[in-house]
Amino acid sequence: MERLGIELLSVFGMPPVEFVSLAADLGCRYISSGLASNPASPLAYPPYSLRDDQVLRREMVTAMRDRDVSIALGEGMTIRQGADIRDRGADLALMVELGVRRVNTVSLDPDLNRSIDQFGALAELAAGFGVETTVEPSPGLTVGDLPTALHAVRQVGRPDFRLLIDTMHIVRSGAEPDDIARLDPDLIGYIQLSDAPLVPTQPDYMKEAMFERMVPGAGELPLLELLAVLPRDRVIGLEVPLLAQAQAGVKPHERLGRCVAAARELLTRLDEAGPDADERLEVL
Numbered sequence: 161m162e163r164l165g166i167e168l169l170s171v172f173g174m175p176p177v178e179f180v181s182l183a184a185d186l187g188c189r190y191i192s193s194g195l196a197s198n199p200a201s202p203l204a205y206p207p208y209s210l211r212d213d214q215v216l217r218r219e220m221v222t223a224m225r226d227r228d229v230s231i232a233l234g235e236g237m238t239i240r241q242g243a244d245i246r247d248r249g250a251d252l253a254l255m256v257e258l259g260v261r262r263v264n265t266v267s268l269d270p271d272l273n274r275s276i277d278q279f280g281a282l283a284e285l286a287a288g289f290g291v292e293t294t295v296e297p298s299p300g301l302t303v304g305d306l307p308t309a310l311h312a313v314r315q316v317g318r319p320d321f322r323l324l325i326d327t328m329h330i331v332r333s334g335a336e337p338d339d340i341a342r343l344d345p346d347l348i349g350y351i352q353l354s355d356a357p358l359v360p361t362q363p364d365y366m367k368e369a370m371f372e373r374m375v376p377g378a379g380e381l382p383l384l385e386l387l388a389v390l391p392r393d394r395v396i397g398l399e400v401p402l403l404a405q406a407q408a409g410v411k412p413h414e415r416l417g418r419c420v421a422a423a424r425e426l427l428t429r430l431d432e433a434g435p436d437a438d439e440r441l442e443v444l
Contacts, residue, residue, distance in 0.1 A: 162187065162188070162189050163189075163190075163393070163394065163395050163396050164187075164188045164189070164190070164395075164396055164397075164398060164420060164423055164424070164427075165183065165188050165189065165190025165191055165192065165232050165233075165395055165396065165397040165398065166179070166182065166183045166186070166188050166190075166191050166192075166397070166398055166416060166420075167191070167192045167233075167352060167397040167398060167399035167400075168191070168192045168193055168194060168235050169370060169399050169401050170398060170399060170400050170401050170402075170416060170419075171412060171416075172201055172202055172203045172205065172401065172403065172406060173197040173198050173201030173202075173203060173205040173207075174203075174205055174412065175197075175205060175206065175208055176193065176208065176210060176216065176219075176220045176223075177216075177219050177220055177223045179191060179193075180220065180223040180224050180227055180229050181223065181227060182412055182413065182416065183227075183229050184227035184228065184229050185413060186413065186416060186417055186420045187420065188229070188398075188420060189228060189229055189230065190229065190230060190231070190232035190233075190395050190397065191229060191230075191231055191232070192231065192232060192233035192234070192235050192264075192397055193210070193231045193233075193234065193235060193258065193260075194210075194234070194235040194236035195209065195210045195211040195236060195251055195254060195255070196208070196209045196210065196211055196236075197209070202371070202403055202406075202407070203406055203407075210254065210258065211251065211254060217254070217257060217258060220258065221257075221258060221259070224258075224259065230259050231255075231258055231259055231260045232262065232350070232395040232397065233260075233262055233263070233264050233294075233324075233350055233395075233397060234252075234255040234258075234260040234262065234263035234264065234291070235263075235264060236251070237251075237252075237263045237264065237265045237282055237286075237293070238265065238266055238267070238268060239265060239266070239267035239268065239269050239275050239278040239279065239282075239302075240268050240269060241268065241269040241270070241271070241274075244278070244281070245265075245278045245281050245282045245285065246281050246285055248282075248285070249285060252285060252286060252289050252291060253289065255289075255291070256289050256290070256291065260291060261290065261291055261292065262291060262292050262293070262294060262349065262350065263282075263286055263291055263292075263293055263294075264293070264294045264295075264296055264324050264350070265279060265282055265293060265294070265295055265296070266295070266296050266298060266301050266302075266303065267279070267301060267302040267303055268301065268302070269302060270302055271302075272302055272303075272308070272312075275302050275303065275312070276311075276312050276315045276316065279293070279295060279312055279316050279321065280315070280316045280317075280318070280321075283316055283318050283320060283321040284318075286320075287318070287320055292320040292321070292322065292349060293320060293321050293322075294321075294322050294323060294324035294349040294350050295309055295312055295313065295321065295322075295323060295324065296309075296323075296324040296326055296329065296352075297309035297323075297326075297329060297330065297333060298326065298329040298333070298369070299329060299332050299333045299365055300365050300366060304333060305333035305334055305335065306330060306333065306334075306335040306339060306340075309323055310323075310343075310347075313347060319346070322346070322347055322348060322349035322350075323343075323347050323348050323349060324349060324350045324351075324352065325340065325348055325350070325351050325352070325386075325390060326351075326352040326354070326399065327351075327352065327353050327354060327355070327381055327383060327386055328354050328355070328356045328369060328373060328381065328399075329369070330386075331356075331358070331381050331382070331386075332356070332358075332360070332365075336382075337382055337385040337386050337388070337389050338389075340386060340389045340390060341389035345390075345391045348390060348391055348394060349394070350394060350395060350397065351390055351394050351395065351396045351397065352396075352397045352398075352399040353376055353383070353387075353396050353397070353398055353399065353400075353423055354373040354374065354376065354381075354398070354399050354400045355373065355374040355375060355376050355377060355378050355379030355380075355381050355383060355400075356368070356373055356374055356379045356380070356381055357374075357379055357380050358380045358381070370401060371401050371403040371404075372401065372402070372403055372404060373399070373400050373401055373402070374400070375400060375402075375418050375419050375422050376398075376400070376419060376422040376423050376426055377422045377425065377426060378422070383426055384426060384429060384430060387426060387427070387430050388430060388433070396423065396427075398416070398419045398420065398423055400416070400419045402415045
């Protein structure tokens with residue numbers, strides 16, 4: 161099964177139809193998408209709004225149908241202090257129009273209990289549209305590690321509220337492959353793949369995460385071991401922003417093509433190791 165996708169963070173605000181074509185050209189069936197571009201795009205792509213531009217939405221739906229690409233993850237359902245996620249129903253309706261069946265959330269509200277209440281409200285709201293929700297633990301955010309994310313999932317108590325495992329965030333937050341192996345596989349709804357040094361290379365963690373990750377296999381994360389204990393039927397989104405390369409003139413097809421090739425090599429090695437890959441990898 162081809163389960164690789166290209167994540168929104170990897171393309172720095174590339175226009176949606178162009179993004180769909182890029183994924184298809186690289187042989188990927190999936191992308192992640194929000195409803196609007198970042199107005200501060202570092203590559204100076206023109207801003208766009210799928211929220212406000214009905215024609216652009218139709219063009220994107222047509223492009224996805226023609227190129228056999230779909231949105232595996234809807235981005236942007238962030239919990240914020242002083243805002244109620246229940247007000248995002250119109251955005252969820254637009255995402256469903258684009259074919260989204262899963263949305264991701266993180267919290268920027270420092271109050272964990274309030275964040276969990278909002279996670280529950282989002283999961284209930286999304287379910288009304290036939291959409292499931294994932295929560296992504298990341299260092300520096302309110303849900304910063306695996307134990308906190310598991311607590312949130314237990315408190316929300318819905319089978320359609322699950323974990324998103326980002327390989328950089330999960331390792332940097334202190335989790336190991338054995339910790340993932342102990343989870344019920346049904347708790348994991350989505351995977352994001354990138355590489356990085358084990359120790360941060362710059363003081364601003366989020367700046368590194370948003371702009372400078374590494375091609376899978378080029379860093380120090382235990383990617384094969386993680387993939388061996390993660391469910392084999394989940395979409396794997398390549399979240400590999402390589403801003404320095406992009407600013408140096410390396411085109412998207414080239415820099416992300418390397419990521420796709422490296423990810424496929426990892427998955428091939430995993431397949432060759434067989435169904436007990438986690439045990440086999442321990443002795444390699």
